[in-house]
Amino acid sequence: MKLVVNGAEYDxxxxxxxxxxxxxxDELNFKGVKYGCGVAACGACTVHIDGVAVRSCQALAADVDGEVTTIEGLGTPDALHPLQAAWISHQVAQCGYCQSGQIMQAASLLADIPDPSDADIDDAMSGNLCRCGTYTRIRAAVKTAALTLKEN
Structure with a gap:
């Protein structure tokens, strides 16, 4: 089967x-995608398929019809995505395990709602769990990234 991941085609x-x-x-070596729970409850495995956030632990490879984007493909080789930069600026990550899924979920949110309210952020991010409890930093980082994206 063929998959397009981060702009490259793989067989x-x-x-x-x-x-x-x-x-x-395991097959393509994209280690930014994390295994958390295996039942789509934690969000650590979140990727995009054609820009929509999807829990990759529950998506069968054979059913993928569209381009997959992982955390490794969110920015460019020369620049971080505004969400990645905001995550660093707000020191969101503590253990960091859930953060790639959090960022991918937030990117999907910002694609749908470029200027999200606190309620929008809380609603969109509610399915992504952070055992370290950095939810207020996550909300602040999403707002910072939204402003950066609006300015560009």
Whole structure:
């Protein structure tokens, strides 16, 4: 099967029922996609398929119809995405395990709602768990990134 990931086409030979998470991590070596719970409850495995946030632990590779973007493909080789820069600026990450999924979920939010309210952010991010509890920093980083994206 062919997958387009972060703008590059890959030919992968895997079982049709293999979750996208394992194709990305084990077959294509995109380690930014994390395994958290395996039941789409924590959001650590969040990627985009055609710009929409998807839990890759529950998406079967054979069902993917569109371009997959992982945290590795969010920015460019020369520049961080505004969300990545805001995450650093607001020192969001503590352990950091959930952060790639958090950022991917936030990017999907900002694509849909460029100027989100606190309620918009809380609603969109509610399915992404952070055991370290950095939710107020996450909200602040999303607002900073929204302003940066608006200015550019």
């Amino acid at each position: 992968v030979d895997v079982e049709d029922d293999m979750p996208l998470l394992w194709v990305l991590r």
